[in-house]
Amino acid sequence: MTLDLDAYLARIGWTGDPRPTVEVLRSLQRAHLLGIPFENLDPVLGSAPSLALDDLQAKLVRGGRGGYCYEHNTLFSAVLKRVGFSVTPLTARVLLGAAPGDIRPRTHMLMRVDVPGEPHPYLVDVGFGSIGALLEPVELVAGAELSDAPRHHRLVHSAHDGPLPMWELQAEKGGSWEPQYAFTLEPFEASDYEVINWHIATHPRSPFRQAVYAQHTRIGSHLALAGLDLVETADDGTVTERRLKDGAEALRVLADDFGVHLPEGTRLPE
Template sequence: MTLDLDAYFARIGWTGERRPTLEVLRSVHRAHMLGIPFENLDPVRGSAPSLALEDLEAKLVRGDRGGYCYEHNTLFAAVLTQLGFDVTLLAARVVLGAAPGDIRPRTHMLMEVEVEDEPAPYLADVGFGASGALLEPIPLVADIELHDTPRHHRLVHAPHVGPLEMWELQTEKSGVWEPQYVFTREPFEAPDYEVINWHVATDPRSPFSRAVYAQRTTPLAHLALSGLDLVETAADGTVKERQLADSAEVLRVLADDFAIRLPEGTRLPE
């Protein structure tokens, strides 16, 4: 399937020359992050979201909805491919919030993008549902820092037993580098994500099947909803928190603050 790039670019508010250049990669990545929210409303309501491109276009581009990492990054990889970029899909272990010694499975989707005349490929990821997510792609070079304002990132090599180098994405918060996820450059294919997507969406132990998670990045703030807890982080790091009353208020906040439109009569599990 060929995506409707006109509709996609209108959705994220991007205009520019459609060529596979670094500036295009950076600006489209940021526009996607600002234009389409993160949400897991399909899994929490009992279904695994489709990763078919026609369904992603209907939901994320035309349907005033968001998605989680497999949806965002499957869509974004298809966009980049149509623009002429060479894209390799990868998988990461999320270490953000993990206890010491805790080994999580590789359940996060991301991608490596080759850019003509650039000495190193770039790591691109528009589907990480956290305030430490990349706003722009970062060169796949150890210890080089990216100031994707208002955020600050770097990639470092992490200790690892195996034939491939382990990379760790970190974000700087209050002067401390906070690990987000680790990955190797082993290519993954679409069927791999179909299996991971099904597990993450339907396993009763998965956090994505048990509670609503939503994230929205704006030029001025980052909004994060986890269950009934709503956190707003301003660009200067100021944090405001409040607890929502019930699922009805969650639906109102999703519509008003996250710009996520659900069909009339939609209910969420209590």
Template sequence: MTSDHAADHGRRPGPGLDLDAYLARIGWSGERRPTAEVLRSVHRAHALGIPFENLDPVLGRAPSLALADLEAKLLRGGRGGYCYEQNTLLAAALTTLGFEITLLCARVVLGAGPGDVRPRTHMLMLARVPGGPTPYLADVGFGATGSLLEPIPLVAGAELHDTPRRHRLVNTPHDGPLEQWELQAHTVGQGWESQYAFTLEPFEAPDYEVINWHIATNPRSPFQHQVYVQRTTPDAHLSLTGRTLTVTAHDGTREERLLADGDEVLHVLAVDFGIRLPPGTRLPE
């Protein structure tokens, strides 16, 4: 399947997004037109503006992917979300702005051992500028230091200097009829590191409902048992895994600190990540 074919069959989320509330949440106030520059700047503002978090699964519930619920949680509720929530929201915003969207699903290969085959569980998308020659890979929901800050053109060998990060797309061999793509991030001192692999088979909203339920409720899912929170700022990347807070500077230097208890976790979530939880919330120790 060619990239042209995939983008011509864009799967659009349903209408109804409060675009004003979304743009206010990410702090973006540019011209509302479907241009490459708008795509780049909205994507970057979202990546910097809304934290990644899996607190709903940790608290024993699967997050709703209904647009009204995402608005209540991520736009008005002082919360973040993981890939299905983040990218459903971005897809709705880009569709409202006039971009053509194709939803996709990837296998995360970051941290996988030799021979490991993980299921396709990561939501991402292609975004096409109307009349543009090449779609862009867009993804604001990959909770890692190698996540995209800006969209990257779907071109083999394309390299993106989304300051302060670097990414590239390559084609990789696999058993299947569709071309496989891989997003790689450049890590200081380690070179190019694979993040996830995907084909251009379009996915639909009900597909993510199933995957979301599995990731949030399966007893074997790591997202159900441990807090994973990420936030990218103009100066650093913050990560909270369990009670371990890691701050990664743009030059690759890292500082780690073990938080004392659940109360300190809640304090750091509020102050450092900008995540507000209802009074009386207690996270599993």
């Protein structure tokens, strides 16, 4: 499995000298989010996406598609390692939308990234399908805040019963902090993600099997599709909502507005 770095950089529209610096890390993460959308179409259409690097490049880099967290962050991890960063894969419990007392399994992939010469590692994540997702890396320091305009994030420690400190990523929303996900710094392996990926893509109660979810961060706005509900949030907070007519219109919106192209004859659930 060989990474085609030039093809990846062309896909996200990034030009420059790929060196392991904080500035490069920031610009690569933002460019990735602007360049490759989030989408769960493989599970919706009945298959678990491959996490093999060659398959990820065929789909996300050359195939006019996006993916969900395991695909995005596995690909981005390979890119960062090639550039010269040290990457430790992690897994988080998603807190966004959880009911009080609801303990979800760890199903979200993210990364700790160490930058040569920097005193602290960074939390890096290009695969969280939400408007509360990080646009840039944030220092892994308790209380660290990040003004990744137009968004605003912070990292805090939260109480739990385990032996490792629990970190919580929060995003500012309406003047208050909204929890996004919680994680420890225990490293995970590729085989762990194979199991989690299969579960999320195939379990009959997985939300990623039930409806289409797509997200696209754009310059000036964020676009989200959930089933047939399309929501555009401008950087100034203005929200525009529209209910699509059917799966055929959803396919057109995915192609035109998200840049996600599916084979002719594809039919989406409604």
